Amino acid sequence: MTDSTLPTAAATDLRRIVEARLKQRHAQEMRFRLYGRIAIIVALSFLAVLLGRIISQGYTTFVDNQISVSVYLDPAKIDRTDIGGANYDMMVANSLLSQLGETDDEFGEKSGKIMEIMSNDLGFQLLKQVRADPSVIGKKVTVTGPMKSDASLYYKGQIKRSTPEDSRKLDDQQLDWLDKLKAAGSIKSGFNFGFLTRSDSTEPEQAGVLGAIVGSMMMLFVTAFLAVPVGVLAATYLEEFAPKNRWTDIIEVNINNLAAVPSIVYGLLGLAVFINWLAVPRSSPLIGGLVLALMALPTVIIATRSALKAVPPSIREAALGVGASRTQTVFHHVLPLAMPGVMTGAILSLAHALGETAPLLMIGMVSFVPGVPEGFTGAATVLPVQVFIWENASERGFHERTAAAIIVLLVFMIVMNLTAILVRRRFERRW
Amino acid sequence: MLTWIALAALTLFSIAAYMAARRRAVASVGGKTIGLHSLPGYYGAYAALWAGVPAALLVLLIAMFGGRMEAGMLRLDAPAAVQALTAPQQDVFYDDARALARGGQPSETPYAGDLKAALDAKVARSTQLKQMIDFGALSLAAVLALAGVALAYPKIGPDFRARNRVEGWVALLFIVCSVTAVLTTVGIVASLVWESWRFFQAVPPFEFLFGLEWNPQIAMRSDQYASTGAFGAVPLFVGTFLIMIIAMIVAAPVGLYSAIYLSEYASPWTRSVVKPMLEILAGVPTVVYGFFAALTVGPLFRSFFNWIGGMLVGGPMDGIGLYLMQVQNQMALVAGAVMGIMLIPFVSSLSDDIINAVPQSLRDGSLAMGATRSETVKKVVLPAALPGIMAALLLAISRAVGETMIVTMAAGLQAKTTLNPLDTVTTVTVQIVTLLTGDQEFDSPKTLSAFGLGLTLFVVTLMLNIVALRIVQKYREQYD
Numbered sequence: 010m011t012d013s014t015l016p017t018a019a020a021t022d023l024r025r026i027v028e029a030r031l032k033q034r035h036a037q038e039m040r041f042r043l044y045g046r047i048a049i050i051v052a053l054s055f056l057a058v059l060l061g062r063i064i065s066q067g068y069t070t071f072v073d074n075q076i077s078v079s080v081y082l083d084p085a086k087i088d089r090t091d092i093g094g095a096n097y098d099m100m101v102a103n104s105l106l107s108q109l110g111e112t113d114d115e116f117g118e119k120s121g122k123i124m125e126i127m128s129n130d131l132g133f134q135l136l137k138q139v140r141a142d143p144s145v146i147g148k149k150v151t152v153t154g155p156m157k158s159d160a161s162l163y164y165k166g167q168i169k170r171s172t173p174e175d176s177r178k179l180d181d182q183q184l185d186w187l188d189k190l191k192a193a194g195s196i197k198s199g200f201n202f203g204f205l206t207r208s209d210s211t212e213p214e215q216a217g218v219l220g221a222i223v224g225s226m227m228m229l230f231v232t233a234f235l236a237v238p239v240g241v242l243a244a245t246y247l248e249e250f251a252p253k254n255r256w257t258d259i260i261e262v263n264i265n266n267l268a269a270v271p272s273i274v275y276g277l278l279g280l281a282v283f284i285n286w287l288a289v290p291r292s293s294p295l296i297g298g299l300v301l302a303l304m305a306l307p308t309v310i311i312a313t314r315s316a317l318k319a320v321p322p323s324i325r326e327a328a329l330g331v332g333a334s335r336t337q338t339v340f341h342h343v344l345p346l347a348m349p350g351v352m353t354g355a356i357l358s359l360a361h362a363l364g365e366t367a368p369l370l371m372i373g374m375v376s377f378v379p380g381v382p383e384g385f386t387g388a389a390t391v392l393p394v395q396v397f398i399w400e401n402a403s404e405r406g407f408h409e410r411t412a413a414a415i416i417v418l419l420v421f422m423i424v425m426n427l428t429a430i431l432v433r434r435r436f437e438r439r440w
Numbered sequence: 441m442l443t444w445i446a447l448a449a450l451t452l453f454s455i456a457a458y459m460a461a462r463r464r465a466v467a468s469v470g471g472k473t474i475g476l477h478s479l480p481g482y483y484g485a486y487a488a489l490w491a492g493v494p495a496a497l498l499v500l501l502i503a504m505f506g507g508r509m510e511a512g513m514l515r516l517d518a519p520a521a522v523q524a525l526t527a528p529q530q531d532v533f534y535d536d537a538r539a540l541a542r543g544g545q546p547s548e549t550p551y552a553g554d555l556k557a558a559l560d561a562k563v564a565r566s567t568q569l570k571q572m573i574d575f576g577a578l579s580l581a582a583v584l585a586l587a588g589v590a591l592a593y594p595k596i597g598p599d600f601r602a603r604n605r606v607e608g609w610v611a612l613l614f615i616v617c618s619v620t621a622v623l624t625t626v627g628i629v630a631s632l633v634w635e636s637w638r639f640f641q642a643v644p645p646f647e648f649l650f651g652l653e654w655n656p657q658i659a660m661r662s663d664q665y666a667s668t669g670a671f672g673a674v675p676l677f678v679g680t681f682l683i684m685i686i687a688m689i690v691a692a693p694v695g696l697y698s699a700i701y702l703s704e705y706a707s708p709w710t711r712s713v714v715k716p717m718l719e720i721l722a723g724v725p726t727v728v729y730g731f732f733a734a735l736t737v738g739p740l741f742r743s744f745f746n747w748i749g750g751m752l753v754g755g756p757m758d759g760i761g762l763y764l765m766q767v768q769n770q771m772a773l774v775a776g777a778v779m780g781i782m783l784i785p786f787v788s789s790l791s792d793d794i795i796n797a798v799p800q801s802l803r804d805g806s807l808a809m810g811a812t813r814s815e816t817v818k819k820v821v822l823p824a825a826l827p828g829i830m831a832a833l834l835l836a837i838s839r840a841v842g843e844t845m846i847v848t849m850a851a852g853l854q855a856k857t858t859l860n861p862l863d864t865v866t867t868v869t870v871q872i873v874t875l876l877t878g879d880q881e882f883d884s885p886k887t888l889s890a891f892g893l894g895l896t897l898f899v900v901t902l903m904l905n906i907v908a909l910r911i912v913q914k915y916r917e918q919y920d
Contacts, residue, residue, distance in 0.1 A: 038814045041814035041817070042705055042814070045700055049702070052788070242614055271901055273844045273897070277894040280876065306624065336607040360723065364727070366726065367873065370877050397730070415731060
């Protein structure tokens with residue numbers, strides 16, 4: 010039936026109505042589609058803002074300004090019987106002052122101001138050199154070390170001369186000195202290796218993430234060592250061996266619910282059971298790894314089960330058919346074929362554990378640890394907790410370091426996620 | 441150290457047992473292994489397991505509980521001078537004795553006269569006990585290892601079903617691993633209930649759940665204000681609820697619409713780009729969101745509201761202007777909004793799975809009737825997916841309630857009962873962290889209240905999860 014056969018007046022009327030409604034419906038369709046686009050753009054722009062903001066706050070940490078000072082180790086100022094008793098910071102400050110063509114006043118006001126722009130790491134280095142070889146006393150030695158974080162922030166343009174003098178940390182004279190030092194070429198800027206080779210410190214310019222990285226690695230090692238074998242075996246049992254009865258049902262429901270328990274509850278468990286009852290040392294990689302292993306266990310189990318489900322039954326039947334026992338079938342055929350999926354799941358849940366913070370706060374990992382952990386039972390700090398600690402610090406120099414520590418943390422997470430993706434791409438088999 | 445040496449020795453012994461048993465099995469059939477019931481390796485493994493496992497378990501148990509055993513035995517027949525001390529002083533005394541016995545650093549408590557003599561005696565006794573326990577455990581382990589081999593070795597012969605026995609051990613290992621998951625739950629429930637029970641002896645549960653004032657700091661004082669209402673958790677529940685609602689207002693529409701767009705409209709290319717990006721957003725650790733909230737979003741929102749307030753001051757809405765002028769970084773809106781961002785990928789990926797599970801035939805039917813795509817989504821796909829989407833939102837709520845780092849870093853500590861998003865509120869998780877960070881005394885209701893809060897949190901999230909999983913299961917059955 011074609012349009013022309015309809016009565017004309019009614020047809021045009023209906024057609025008008027339908028066309029009007031169709032237009033409205035299409036407009037609605039476009040609006041709906043637009044909402045979807047907006048939602049995606051909003052979500053992605055959140056990601057862009059989040060990452061962009063952190064990188065813009067943190068990248069400056071990776072460039073640092075090192076100052077080289079040659080210091081005359083005046084024998085009159087160093088007591089050879091008590092090498093540690095001399096004021097090395099003052100010696101460095103005085104050398105810097107003379108380099109700037111200034112002399113200290115009697116109250117030590119200028120040297121005090123100098124000490125606000127150079128790190129006391131220089132003094133430590135002098136002390137170390139003198140301790141190692143007392144014969145340098147009376148000679149000139151050159152030490153190279155970081156600037157105080159405020160001075161560094163000035164070079165990076167984050168403290169500006171245009172700010173009124175009383176509302177910034179450095180006064181005009183200090184800024185003049187900094188400009189002069191820069192012009193004289195005593196300041197070298199380069200990649201900040203110190204940030205990656207030092208551990209936590211109370212001074213922002215000397216604080217680094219090495220201790221936290223090593224702590225994270227050790228903790229993750231404990232987690233992987235416990236969660237992966239236990240999780241894989243538990244999943245294999247539930248998927249391949251367990252009879253379907255009430256007990257296995259309970260275990261299954263249990264695992265699904267455990268996966269959704271808030272992480273902080275695992276911290277409470279660690280505190281009550283591992284620390285108070287089993288007396289595992291607080292704030293050690295061991296206790297952190299134990300708690301995170303329990304937390305990662307359900308996700309490892311769930312990932313392994315889905316990997317095992319993907320192995321076709323024909324493989325099992327073939328193995329059983331040539332006389333393998335069920336254990337042999339699983340260990341010789343099913344598990345090796347499911348391994349890529351298992352490893353992907355394991356790496357992803359370990360990456361998740363690497364970023365976890367809340368349960369670690371409960372088990373005493375917030376302490377200040379100025380070094381690399383001494384062992385699995387020694388005090389340690391880990392990357393996300395280091396971020397939390399630095400975020401709470403009041404000095405401005407730490408804010409920059411916090412963002413930089415986040416960048417390091419994100420790099421580790423990205424590496425782990427990429428590994429997981431590569432494992433999946435390289436070894437995954439479609440049946 | 442001793443433990444490691446013992447374990448290494450056991451490993452070597454097991455390897456030796458493996459080799460010997462394997463050789464015996466092969467020899468028993470004169471080298472023709474076809475005559476054996478199992479592969480030769482199974483005979484070796486059988487002997488090695490009996491040689492190694494029981495003894496290793498004993499060594500590990502002693503490593504875990506030996507110190508505790510020694511501490512308990514040390515306290516037997518205490519001298520009169522020690523019995524005269526108060527219980528905490530006795531604890532310090534015994535700790536010192538054990539520290540001295542190990543060459544460690546004792547506390548600074550001075551001991552004199554009888555007490556000094558008692559201390560010296562206990563130090564000697566502690567050393568002696570430790571040696572006794574270590575020696576006893578090691579010899580028992582050696583006996584177990586030898587007995588294991590002695591039992592296993594004679595059985596080895598052509599008809600012995602070694603493989604079945606070894607697989608029995610493997611089955612045991614399987615069951616132990618599966619039970620770990622159950623034990624974790626038991627551990628969580630037991631520790632939360634036990635410590636909460638101790639807390640509820642100081643503060644009645646009714647006061648805790650319905651009290652309107654939260655001020656745990658006061659309970660630190662010796663005059664114990666604890667049971668007069670300072671542990672009313674209602675402000676915390678309200679704060680948690682407020683932040684959760686704000687988070688869901690951000691996450692639910694954005695997450696749902698992006699899931700709908702991705703599954704119904706997006707080209708495969710868009711999907712392949714957007715999905716991994718959302719996964720990155722989901723993989724960002726929460727401490728990073730906390731940092732973002734505290735140092736970027738907080739100051740931004742505050743200056744925005746202060747700016748609006750500054751424009752309103754002096755006008756007809758002077759009061760509101762003055763209020764807006766003094767909002768703080770730690771307002772509920774900041775923590776809620778950032779938590780919402782965190783939940784977007786969670787909501788979107790869950791809903792995406794659920795929408796994809798709706799059979800294509802439903803869509804085809806609707807489109808064939810002339811419905812537009814959006815009409816199909818709204819009138820066919822969404823109603824079919826609704827239970828699943830409700831479950832996804834419930835799971836998101838459960839995550840929002842249990843989320844810790846964002847609120848710890850970006851929300852306040854003041855417990856206020858308010859639904860004003862510009863006010864600072866505190867949440868259950870923030871209080872748990874604040875109460876338990878640093879050193880704690882485990883006999884004060886202040887510390888124990890964290891476990892009461894933890895139990896509440898656990899019960900609430902558990903119920904949300906159970907309801908959500910039920911809905912999902914029920915809904916799946918319709919199409920399978």
